[in-house]
Amino acid sequence: MRVKVNGVEMDVMADTIAKLLKELDINPSRVVVEVNLEIVKRVHFDEYKIKEGDSIEIVNFVGGG
Amino acid sequence: MTDPLIIKGIEFKSRLWVGTGKYKNFEETARAIEASGTDVVTVAVRRVNIIDRSQENLLDYIDPKKYKILPNTAGCYTVEDALRYARLAREAGVSDMIKLEVIGDEKTLFPDVCGLLKATEILAKEGFIVLPYTNDDPITAKRLVDAGAAAVMPLGAPIGSGLGIRNPYNIKIILETVDVPVIVDAGVGTASDVAIAMELGCDAVLVNTAIAGAKDPIMMAEALKHACIAGRLAYKAGRIPKKLYASASSPIEGMLI
Numbered sequence: 001m002r003v004k005v006n007g008v009e010m011d012v013m014a015d016t017i018a019k020l021l022k023e024l025d026i027n028p029s030r031v032v033v034e035v036n037l038e039i040v041k042r043v044h045f046d047e048y049k050i051k052e053g054d055s056i057e058i059v060n061f062v063g064g065g
Numbered sequence: 066m067t068d069p070l071i072i073k074g075i076e077f078k079s080r081l082w083v084g085t086g087k088y089k090n091f092e093e094t095a096r097a098i099e100a101s102g103t104d105v106v107t108v109a110v111r112r113v114n115i116i117d118r119s120q121e122n123l124l125d126y127i128d129p130k131k132y133k134i135l136p137n138t139a140g141c142y143t144v145e146d147a148l149r150y151a152r153l154a155r156e157a158g159v160s161d162m163i164k165l166e167v168i169g170d171e172k173t174l175f176p177d178v179c180g181l182l183k184a185t186e187i188l189a190k191e192g193f194i195v196l197p198y199t200n201d202d203p204i205t206a207k208r209l210v211d212a213g214a215a216a217v218m219p220l221g222a223p224i225g226s227g228l229g230i231r232n233p234y235n236i237k238i239i240l241e242t243v244d245v246p247v248i249v250d251a252g253v254g255t256a257s258d259v260a261i262a263m264e265l266g267c268d269a270v271l272v273n274t275a276i277a278g279a280k281d282p283i284m285m286a287e288a289l290k291h292a293c294i295a296g297r298l299a300y301k302a303g304r305i306p307k308k309l310y311a312s313a314s315s316p317i318e319g320m321l322i
Binding site for chain 1: 085115137
């Protein structure tokens with residue numbers, strides 16, 4: 001399905017957050033995920049279904065002052 | 066010497082706080098932090114690079130068990146954005162603290178005081194330990210404390226400017242005005258700036274660019290560590306008052322006439 005991840009439109013196989021992170025080769029323990037401006041708790045990654053057209057943000061900590 | 070700083074029950078062993086931005090690489094970041102002797106580092110919240118997965122994670126180099134992680138809301142120009150970034154940061158699960166920035170202007174990076182007050186109030190109510198980056202205005206500092214700030218972080222000078230503590234008198238008045246820790250954030254250029262802030266009685270100093278931008282960041286980190294300890298000790302020791310005229314250190318008595 002077609003979703004937007006971190007501002008990039010893409011087609012993904014995954015239908016849950018956990019599968020999406022695996023597809024993108026991202027370690028779930030280090031990131032925070034937001035779908036359509038709502039934070040998805042890490043414990044819900046396995047069950048949270050993503051839908052066509054969702055806007056997904058995957059963030060982590062980077063160097064900053 | 067044990068002289069911890071305590072904010073909402075969290076004990077900070079070091080009064081020199083260090084940012085993790087602008088370093089050449091994570092290895093240099095880790096070495097500079099180690100050399101600074103700090104136990105608290107600031108970080109920013111940003112998108113994961115989903116295209117280039119070879120990029121490493123900052124937390125592979127900075128162990129959250131060893132260092133307290135203080136996320137910031139740098140780059141946020143509205144209350145809404147600052148709240149969003151703060152909530153994302155807390156969801157990472159390493160800290161309820163937030164170094165709250167609501168920026169008002171790109172050129173100076175001075176805070177938007179109205180937005181800062183509003184965001185502080187909302188986040189404090191949500192249980193965040195809010196440490197707002199503010200200007201050196203004592204009235205704003207007081208308002209921030211009224212809004213629920215756990216500490217205030219007045220700037221010494223614009224972020225990354227290295228201009229030092231431009232208004233030590235205002236910092237001094239802030240120290241007398243609020244009953245929460247005062248942490249100078251931004252403007253430090255070199256060791257003497259850290260010492261001045263600490264001699265004024267500030268509870269801590271946060272530094273990023275002065276270390277990361279130095280020719281030898283590791284050596285500068287060590288220099289600032291010593292400056293921070295020196296400034297703190299000098300403050301606690303109590304300096305002599307400044308006087309216009311001399312006062313001889315050697316006795317007059319016993320001089321040859």
